Amino acid sequence: MAATAPAAPVRASRGGILATALLFVCAAYFLLPAWWLVVSSTKGPSALYSSEGFWFSQLHLVSNLTGLFRYDDGIYWRWLVNTLLYAGLGALCATLLASAAGYALAKYEFRGRQLIFSVILGGVLVPGTALALPLYLLLSKVSLTNTYWSVFLPSIVSPFGVYLARVYAAASIPDDLIEAGRIDGASEGRIFWTVAVRIMSPALVTMFLFQFVAIWNNFFLPLVMLSNTRLYPVTLGLYTWNNEYGQAPQLVSYVIIGSLISVIPLVIAFLSLQRFWRSGLAAGSITL
Amino acid sequence: MAVGHKQPRAARAARGTPEPAARSRRRRHGRAGWAPVAFIGPFGVLFAAFFLLPIGYAIYESLLKVHVSGLGLGPNSTATAFAGLSNYAQVFSDSAFWSGVGRVLLFGVVQIPVMLVFATVLALLLDSATVRFRRFFRLAFFLPYGIPGVIAAILWSFLYLPSLSPVVAALHGAGLGTVNFLGVHAVLWSIANIVTWEYTGYNMLIIYAGLQAIPADLYDAGRLDGASEWKLATRIKLPLVASSLVLTAIFSIIGTLQLFSEPQVLRAITGSISSSFTPNLFSYTQAFVANNPDYAAAIAVVLAIGTFILSFGFLKLVQRRWAGT
Numbered sequence: 034m035a036a037t038a039p040a041a042p043v044r045a046s047r048g049g050i051l052a053t054a055l056l057f058v059c060a061a062y063f064l065l066p067a068w069w070l071v072v073s074s075t076k077g078p079s080a081l082y083s084s085e086g087f088w089f090s091q092l093h094l095v096s097n098l099t100g101l102f103r104y105d106d107g108i109y110w111r112w113l114v115n116t117l118l119y120a121g122l123g124a125l126c127a128t129l130l131a132s133a134a135g136y137a138l139a140k141y142e143f144r145g146r147q148l149i150f151s152v153i154l155g156g157v158l159v160p161g162t163a164l165a166l167p168l169y170l171l172l173s174k175v176s177l178t179n180t181y182w183s184v185f186l187p188s189i190v191s192p193f194g195v196y197l198a199r200v201y202a203a204a205s206i207p208d209d210l211i212e213a214g215r216i217d218g219a220s221e222g223r224i225f226w227t228v229a230v231r232i233m234s235p236a237l238v239t240m241f242l243f244q245f246v247a248i249w250n251n252f253f254l255p256l257v258m259l260s261n262t263r264l265y266p267v268t269l270g271l272y273t274w275n276n277e278y279g280q281a282p283q284l285v286s287y288v289i290i291g292s293l294i295s296v297i298p299l300v301i302a303f304l305s306l307q308r309f310w311r312s313g314l315a316a317g318s319i320t321l
Numbered sequence: 322m323a324v325g326h327k328q329p330r331a332a333r334a335a336r337g338t339p340e341p342a343a344r345s346r347r348r349r350h351g352r353a354g355w356a357p358v359a360f361i362g363p364f365g366v367l368f369a370a371f372f373l374l375p376i377g378y379a380i381y382e383s384l385l386k387v388h389v390s391g392l393g394l395g396p397n398s399t400a401t402a403f404a405g406l407s408n409y410a411q412v413f414s415d416s417a418f419w420s421g422v423g424r425v426l427l428f429g430v431v432q433i434p435v436m437l438v439f440a441t442v443l444a445l446l447l448d449s450a451t452v453r454f455r456r457f458f459r460l461a462f463f464l465p466y467g468i469p470g471v472i473a474a475i476l477w478s479f480l481y482l483p484s485l486s487p488v489v490a491a492l493h494g495a496g497l498g499t500v501n502f503l504g505v506h507a508v509l510w511s512i513a514n515i516v517t518w519e520y521t522g523y524n525m526l527i528i529y530a531g532l533q534a535i536p537a538d539l540y541d542a543g544r545l546d547g548a549s550e551w552k553l554a555t556r557i558k559l560p561l562v563a564s565s566l567v568l569t570a571i572f573s574i575i576g577t578l579q580l581f582s583e584p585q586v587l588r589a590i591t592g593s594i595s596s597s598f599t600p601n602l603f604s605y606t607q608a609f610v611a612n613n614p615d616y617a618a619a620i621a622v623v624l625a626i627g628t629f630i631l632s633f634g635f636l637k638l639v640q641r642r643w644a645g646t
Contacts, residue, residue: 048550049451056446056454060461063522066476067464069487073479086487130364137360149361156372158632160579162601163625166608166617167379168371187371195364221356252471252582253601257609268471275475276589289479292472300467304460 074290078283097290104287105262112267113295116249118181119266123188124245128237131191131244135198136229140211150199156192162253169257183258184266188248194240201236202229238309249299267295376625383408383619401615408619417597418620422627424509425599429577432513437569439517440524444562445554447525448532459529462522470519474586477515482590503591512583520576524569531562567639571632578628581605600624 069086076084077093084090101109138150168187172178206229214224230237255269262270271291278284386404412418443462447455465473480486481502492500502511535558543553581601588594596610597603600620608617 046451049449049453052446052449052452053454056443056452056458059443060458063461063465063518066480066518067468069480070476082484086485086490130367133360134364137357141357141360143357146357149365152373153368156368158575158629159372159376160575160625160628162579162581162604163379163621163628164372164375166604166614166621167375167382169608170382170614170618171375171378186367190364190367190371192368192372221354222359225360246466250469250471252469252585253605257605268469271475272471272586275478275586285485288475292475296468296472299469300464303467304463 070289070293074293076286078286081285081289093286094290097286100283101287101290101294104284108262108270109267109287109291111263112265112270115181115264116266116268116295119184119188119255120245120249123185123248124241126189127191127194127244127248128241130189131194131240132198132202132230132233132237133225135195135200136202136206136225136233138195139199139202140206140208140229150195153192153195157196161247161251165254165257168254172258178258179260179264181264184255184264187254188244188251191240191244191247194244197236197240197243198233201233205236206232235309238306242303242306242309267291271295379618379622379625382615383622385615387613387615404615408616409623411616412619412623417595418600418603418623421597421600421603425578425580428509428513428580429574432516433570433573433577435513436517436521436573437524437566440521440569441528441559441562441566443521443525444528444532445558447529448558449550449554451550459526462525464522465519466523468519470582471586473519474515474583477511477518478587478590481511481587503587503593505593508587508591508593512580512587515583516576516580520573524573527565527569528562531565532558535561563643567636571635574632574635575628578624578631 065087072087072089073081074097075089075092075094077091077096080091080093134153138146138153164187169178169183172183177183210228210232211224214228219227249266249268252268252272255266256272259265259269262273265273271288274284274288274291278288384403384405385401386407388400388402443458446452447458452458468476480488483489483499483501486502489500489502492498501507539557540553543557548556579601580599584594584598584602585605594602596606601624604617604620604624607613607620
């Protein structure tokens with residue numbers, strides 16, 4: 034990104050210092066709650082209520098951790114694994130499905146192509162929460178509620194992914210390359226796997242990230258579908274604990290440290306993959 | 322969906338948007354045979370099953386009504402019958418529904434502009450030549466987006482809880498008395514704060530991406546003409562990222578009307594949030610607490626159509642505005 038930055042010389046002007054100071058204040062707003070979470074994760078139950086919130090007191094990190102992972106037969110582990118299944122595997126499947134569909138919509142002429150694309154695009158505007166309720170009623174008719182499938186299957190459909198894939202495929206895969214593959218005798222599927230997927234890979238990463246976040250953030254669907262706590266994603270699990278700490282006070286500490294643990298890998302992945310967000314978002318907004 | 326076409330051609334070309342010239346070279350239908358069906362098929366089937374079918378079913382369900390006879394205890398005491406639009410009539414005359422709608426609209430009218438202005442200012446500041454520590458700031462602003470909504474809401478609920486919150490303590494220490502973030506009037510804005518905290522960085526990144534795609538020569542030309550940084554920002558940068566702003570605004574409108582997790586989480590610690598606080602919360606309660614799925618389906622349909630009209634209407638409005646200038 035340094036290459037595209039304005040090439041003016043950096044002067045330590047008064048305006049620059051003022052702007053930097055302002056940005057530091059804003060950074061404090063965004064970082065302080067996260068800092069509170071880190072600090073509070075290390076505190077024992079009594080210090081949580083009595084000590085200064087933004088600073089350390091009485092290190093109880095290890096006992097909090099062991100408590101968290103042992104509570105209710107180590108159900109927290111299960112929630113982490115479930116989350117990885119729903120969001121990780123789900124986003125992977127969603128990306129594959131959407132990229133194939135988007136590629137076909139971009140690179141083949143067939144009747145109804147525009148209609149199909151319009152319907153899928155309409156799907157982007159349908160709020161997920163509006164779908165969850167009728168989906169629950171439908172799935173309960175075939176006894177699929179309260180199963181892994183009830184959360185997993187709806188999660189792997191990403192209309193926005195199809196949209197991104199189509200835009201990207203149309204812009205970046207030359208028709209000549211596909212034609213060359215055909216002349217070499219490659220099947221359409223092989224051309225997709227060896228040529229299209231490779232060229233589309235930056236967009237695929239973006240699609241994966243989008244869907245990963247969408248699934249991981251989708252609280253309504255698992256809340257509606259699941260009643261067996263062993264099938265919960267970590268968000269729903271922590272939400273349940275958060276509602277129960279009136280009866281079990283030690284849960285406050287577990288909710289806090291459980292929240293911290295569950296977001297650490299995600300935050301790291303996010304911050305390190307930031308450039309994919311930017312490129313994907315730029316592509317999406319330009320062609321909207 | 323052709324906002325992009327309203328931009329100057331030069332800007333489009335500069336950002337790498339392809340001209341639609343390659344279109345004519347595409348092969349005719351028939352050459353590839355069944356390949357497109359095989360590519361679209363898996364997605365199509367799932368899309369039909371998990372998008373189209375539920376939408377259809379929600380509409381169907383919303384036209385039914387359960388009639389209870391007697392005390393509703395025996396096996397044959399309830400009967401489901403076609404009820405036409407009566408559920409919709411009930412939705413439109415339900416004050417609980419409308420108060421929820423009014424609340425999310427008020428929320429959106431205040432929170433979305435505040436957040437987008439905040440995000441735009443941050444993006445412009447980060448993009449200006451004189452600011453330092455850019456990478457750090459970008460990471461800091463984007464960090465909350467890595468935290469899922471429910472967990473962000475739980476985290477902030479601790480920061481609002483008088484017994485736990487260092488914020489409440491600090492305000493008390495500053496002589497402002499005990500600030501109640503969870504009161505009947507304050508709680509909506511406490512939720513707005515959670516949403517702003519979470520999504521400002523994300524929106525900033527969208528706008529920043531648009532800014533970074535503007536070629537530097539454009540600024541150099543402006544500077545040569547003697548334009549100040551402020552002029553550069555308002556005359557060159559803002560118009561060029563307008564399409565990014567539209568995208569973020571539409572996503573925000575959709576998100577706001579669906580508001581659910583934040584109030585649902587805060588309900589654990591405050592009585593100020595009723596079961597019809599937002600339309601979505603109302604629909605959820607009707608379906609799973611009041612055991613009234615037909616009515617809940619009608620609410621969901623009205624909400625989805627309302628969302629569609631608002632976000633689509635906004636897009637059209639912006640397009641017309643741009644076409645006019």
